[in-house]
Amino acid sequence: MRALLAATILIACAALDCAAADWNVNTLFEMLAREKPGRATFQEKKYLSLLDKPVESSGELEFTPPHTLEKRTLLPRPERILVDRERVTLERGGKTFSIGLRENSAIAVLVESIRGTLAGDLGALTRTYSAGLDGDIAAWRLKLRPLDPALATLVERIEIGGSHARVKTVEIFQADGDRSLMTLVPAPR
Amino acid sequence: MSRSRAAIAAWVVGLVFCIWQITQAHFVSDLSSFLPSNPTAEQRLLVDQIRDGAISRVALMGIEGADPATRARLSQALAATLRADPRFISVTNGAATGFDKERELIVSYRYLLSPQVGAARFTVEGLRAAISETIELLASPAGMMTKSLVPRDPTGETLAILERLRPQDGPAVRDGVWTSPDGARALLLARTRASGSDTDAQALALSAIEEAFRKAAPAGEARLLVTGPGVFSAKGRAMVEGDVKHLSMVGSAIIVMLLFAVYRSPIALGLGLVPVVSGALAGVAAVSIGFGVVHAVTLGFGTALIGEAVDYSIYLFVQAGDGERAGDSAWVRRFWPTIRLGVLASIAGFSALLFSGLPGLVQLGLYAISGLVVAALVTRFVLPALLPAGFRIRDVSPIGRRLAWLAARAPRARWMVALLAVAALAAILQHRGALWNHELTSLNPIAEADRRIDAELRAALGASDARHVVAVYGDSAEAALQAAERVTDRLDALVGTGRLGSYESPSRVLPSQALQRTRLASLPDAEALRTRLRAALAELPLRPERVEPFVADVERARAQGLLTQDKIAGTALQTALEGLLFRASDGRWTALVGIRAPAGSASARADIGAVREAVAAAGVPGAILVDLKSEIDRLYSSYFNRALASSAVGFGVIVALLFAALKSPTRVLRVLLPILAGVLVVAAWHVASGTRLTLLHLVGLLLVVAVGSNYALFFDRLGTADDGSAPRTLASLVLANATTVAGFGVLAFSSVPVLQSIGSTVALGAFLTLVFAAVLSNAWAR
Numbered sequence: 028m029r030a031l032l033a034a035t036i037l038i039a040c041a042a043l044d045c046a047a048a049d050w051n052v053n054t055l056f057e058m059l060a061r062e063k064p065g066r067a068t069f070q071e072k073k074y075l076s077l078l079d080k081p082v083e084s085s086g087e088l089e090f091t092p093p094h095t096l097e098k099r100t101l102l103p104r105p106e107r108i109l110v111d112r113e114r115v116t117l118e119r120g121g122k123t124f125s126i127g128l129r130e131n132s133a134i135a136v137l138v139e140s141i142r143g144t145l146a147g148d149l150g151a152l153t154r155t156y157s158a159g160l161d162g163d164i165a166a167w168r169l170k171l172r173p174l175d176p177a178l179a180t181l182v183e184r185i186e187i188g189g190s191h192a193r194v195k196t197v198e199i200f201q202a203d204g205d206r207s208l209m210t211l212v213p214a215p216r
Numbered sequence: 217m218s219r220s221r222a223a224i225a226a227w228v229v230g231l232v233f234c235i236w237q238i239t240q241a242h243f244v245s246d247l248s249s250f251l252p253s254n255p256t257a258e259q260r261l262l263v264d265q266i267r268d269g270a271i272s273r274v275a276l277m278g279i280e281g282a283d284p285a286t287r288a289r290l291s292q293a294l295a296a297t298l299r300a301d302p303r304f305i306s307v308t309n310g311a312a313t314g315f316d317k318e319r320e321l322i323v324s325y326r327y328l329l330s331p332q333v334g335a336a337r338f339t340v341e342g343l344r345a346a347i348s349e350t351i352e353l354l355a356s357p358a359g360m361m362t363k364s365l366v367p368r369d370p371t372g373e374t375l376a377i378l379e380r381l382r383p384q385d386g387p388a389v390r391d392g393v394w395t396s397p398d399g400a401r402a403l404l405l406a407r408t409r410a411s412g413s414d415t416d417a418q419a420l421a422l423s424a425i426e427e428a429f430r431k432a433a434p435a436g437e438a439r440l441l442v443t444g445p446g447v448f449s450a451k452g453r454a455m456v457e458g459d460v461k462h463l464s465m466v467g468s469a470i471i472v473m474l475l476f477a478v479y480r481s482p483i484a485l486g487l488g489l490v491p492v493v494s495g496a497l498a499g500v501a502a503v504s505i506g507f508g509v510v511h512a513v514t515l516g517f518g519t520a521l522i523g524e525a526v527d528y529s530i531y532l533f534v535q536a537g538d539g540e541r542a543g544d545s546a547w548v549r550r551f552w553p554t555i556r557l558g559v560l561a562s563i564a565g566f567s568a569l570l571f572s573g574l575p576g577l578v579q580l581g582l583y584a585i586s587g588l589v590v591a592a593l594v595t596r597f598v599l600p601a602l603l604p605a606g607f608r609i610r611d612v613s614p615i616g617r618r619l620a621w622l623a624a625r626a627p628r629a630r631w632m633v634a635l636l637a638v639a640a641l642a643a644i645l646q647h648r649g650a651l652w653n654h655e656l657t658s659l660n661p662i663a664e665a666d667r668r669i670d671a672e673l674r675a676a677l678g679a680s681d682a683r684h685v686v687a688v689y690g691d692s693a694e695a696a697l698q699a700a701e702r703v704t705d706r707l708d709a710l711v712g713t714g715r716l717g718s719y720e721s722p723s724r725v726l727p728s729q730a731l732q733r734t735r736l737a738s739l740p741d742a743e744a745l746r747t748r749l750r751a752a753l754a755e756l757p758l759r760p761e762r763v764e765p766f767v768a769d770v771e772r773a774r775a776q777g778l779l780t781q782d783k784i785a786g787t788a789l790q791t792a793l794e795g796l797l798f799r800a801s802d803g804r805w806t807a808l809v810g811i812r813a814p815a816g817s818a819s820a821r822a823d824i825g826a827v828r829e830a831v832a833a834a835g836v837p838g839a840i841l842v843d844l845k846s847e848i849d850r851l852y853s854s855y856f857n858r859a860l861a862s863s864a865v866g867f868g869v870i871v872a873l874l875f876a877a878l879k880s881p882t883r884v885l886r887v888l889l890p891i892l893a894g895v896l897v898v899a900a901w902h903v904a905s906g907t908r909l910t911l912l913h914l915v916g917l918l919l920v921v922a923v924g925s926n927y928a929l930f931f932d933r934l935g936t937a938d939d940g941s942a943p944r945t946l947a948s949l950v951l952a953n954a955t956t957v958a959g960f961g962v963l964a965f966s967s968v969p970v971l972q973s974i975g976s977t978v979a980l981g982a983f984l985t986l987v988f989a990a991v992l993s994n995a996w997a998r
């Protein structure tokens with residue numbers, strides 16, 4: 028009897044998982060919201076029309092739900108960006124700059140797109156962006172377009188790619204044609 | 217008769233002149249009146265800064281209530297209205313818009329403004345290092361904002377300049393405007409064109425701010441808080457004036473009722489007020505002539521002094537004996553010498569204030585002396601002539617006899633006076649370290665709550681001006697700028713090692729012409745620059761063609777000449793410069809370098825010892841490092857001590873006067889003892905209730921000595937002349953005391969701390985000295 032019950036639950040679960048109709052932004056974010064704190068190494072390439080070669084940087088990205096995101100760049104030049112609740116702090120070359128998240132800064136909003144996704148906070152994200160989702164649970168692609176026209180003159184769209192609850196890439200398309208691609212690899216615990 | 221006619225004529229002419237003079241008078245209330253009038257060079261810097269400097273022109277505003285979006289809208293509307301108002305030289309609320317002109321100036325003069333520009337910067341190596349750094353910055357999210365500038369400014373000079381001009385800990389921005397850390401207030405910062413000591417202009421600026429806010433928020437949807445030195449000066453004056461008007465009416469009403477209850481004659485009442493009114497008018501007129509301005513505190517003090525000056529006419533009316541006419545020769549013979557001695561003692565006491573070196577106190581002294589002298593002279597020479605034939609007030613002898621009965625039993629309480637005096641002395645000795653308040657702000661007429669709001673707004677705006685400044689001087693603006701640059705060259709090393717957070721220098725806004733020429737000379741011509749760029753960029757992902765705008769800009773910088781004061785006129789850069797580079801009152805140019813503590817924790821301090829060494833090492837003649845806060849207090853404190861010392865001298869003069877008049881150490885001691893006991897008990901009462909004594913308490917104590925000497929002298933007279941005048945004398949003293957206590961007592965209810973301290977001190981002191989004088993008198997021994 029107990030075995031039968033277990034089998035029924037198993038089948039039901041499998042059916043749910045495979046049901047493509049139930050795969051939408053909400054289910055993605057529910058899944059992301061359940062994800063535990065994580066640390067990843069990142070590689071970032073920026074393709075700028077100004078430069079002949081992409082500029083590359085790398086370091087670590089650490090997310091502590093629900094509010095804290097830290098980006099530690101090690102190369103080419105150490106830099107630390109800490110987003111904690113309403114405040115963004117940038118440390119670079121021995122100097123510290125700090126600005127409020129609501130100061131309508133492009134930096135802050137860019138960081139917020141990543142933090143909002145990692146936190147699975149759809150509400151926060153849809154206040155700033157219109158969100159569209161492509162692909163399936165194994166390879167999804169979240170497209171974010173800024174709602175604020177002023178911000179849209181800087182950032183055309185942000186595409187976040189992932190598989191299940193893992194964010195794999197963050198791609199930012201700037202309005203002037205420049206773009207950046209950040210690839211994330213989970214760091215060993 | 218002709219003599220009294222002449223006295224009346226002189227009096228009328230004098231009155232008319234005084235009234236005319238008062239209509240010309242100008243009333244102020246800023247604290248700078250309590251700063252020295254003849255300062256040294258260092259002190260002059262401080263006094264000038266407090267009176268007219270940039271810090272004196274700041275108005276801080278906070279908008280609270282309503283929701284953040286409404287506050288932001290009100291902040292923008294308020295800023296827009298005030299920016300259009302010529303009374304304000306700048307209004308900032310955190311909105312990034314509206315600085316296009318400044319940004320353009322900085323970009324086009326960046327090769328003259330940037331501290332990084334020098335000969336090494338434009339070598340192949342220098343260019344490669346600077347441009348590599350810029351490319352690395354492009355990898356950061358911060359690079360997104362700077363990207364568009366790279367073709368024109370690949371070496372990042374604009375960023376270097378802005379970074380240094382940007383306030384270190386600016387307020388948070390929410391909905392596009394500055395917001396307090398808790399998010400509950402939108403913040404604005406305005407600078408007035410008028411200096412902080414121009415109270416009239418500050419009052420107008422304050423009402424302009426309030427009017428602009430009312431227009432922006434007609435429904436009262438939010439509240440506006442305004443603080444700042446100028447605002448305080450205007451508000452303080454309004455408060456003192458309001459209190460003076462209100463309380464002097466109450467005090468006068470009480471005095472008039474008291475006098476009427478005793479005199480029962482409207483004519484006597486009216487005539488009794490003649491010396492007081494004359495004295496008060498003469499006092500204000502004398503101050504107005506002597507100083508050009510009348511401080512509001514003087515005015516408040518003056519009102520209370522009415523209660524003291526009315527004494528003379530009371531003595532005149534009440535002491536006249538049976539069959540005597542008030543003011544006739546018998547009265548003059550019997551009582552005038554005593555009153556005259558009392559007036560002289562008062563003059564001696566208040567002379568101490570004349571030598572204090574602080575204009576505010578000199579005013580009070582001048583007011584008190586001229587007021588009392590005129591009141592006494594009018595009582596002696598004018599009032600008797602004005603009295604109608606057969607003038608008598610109600611006979612007060614019955615009251616007097618009852619008082620005499622009481623007074624005869626008073627000496628039984630001698631042990632209590634002794635006990636009180638000893639206890640008071642003990643309390644004072646116990647608190648001797650914390651007896652006096654040496655802080656200038658102790659004289660601030662502003663309520664504690666307003667000062668707290670000011671502190672909150674300041675903290676939120678990060679507008680706490682640099683506490684330490686280095687001042688350097690020069691015969692020209694250029695010389696002062698060069699001197700400042702020699703100091704900041706040394707400070708750079710300290711900033712590099714983190715012993716100093718940063719500094720503000722006028723040279724960052726406008727480098728000296730000499731420095732600009734050096735920087736200009738380091739710029740290569742277009743061909744040389746292209747050649748070097750090709751070499752520098754060989755290994756970098758930036759092609760030389762991309763930075764062709766850079767070559768053009770350098771060429772333009774070489775052609776357009778130096779940045780001058782004319783070119784920044786009318787911009788925020790000029791405002792910033794004016795606060796740091798100005799012509800001092802002695803005609804020399806002064807440049808101020810403000811020292812900032814390292815960022816981070818609020819407790820972080822700049823290493824002032826290192827700054828002092830750096831300033832000395834810079835070898836700039838006359839350069840001084842000033843701690844604005846403690847220096848002001850130290851400065852005030854030294855004058856405070858001087859005021860204390862001259863009060864002691866004044867007291868010595870009083871003792872000498874008494875010796876000369878009474879010619880007996882025992883009598884002098886008998887006069888002094890009740891006064892000393894009264895002063896001790898009042899001081900002890902303040903100390904015991906946790907109040908530190910301020911200059912105004914000192915003034916109050918001097919007044920207690922002055923009033924008390926009158927009382928004690930009358931008791932002394934009673935002890936020597938057995939002419940049956942005791943009952944009337946006692947009645948006159950009690951009435952005189954009641955009016956003094958009423959006049960000063962109402963001031964004790966003032967919301968203005970300085971008035972409150974004078975009022976409570978004198979009211980209590982006057983009452984105590986009368987009681988003590990009666991208790992210690994030997995008049996009843998016989």
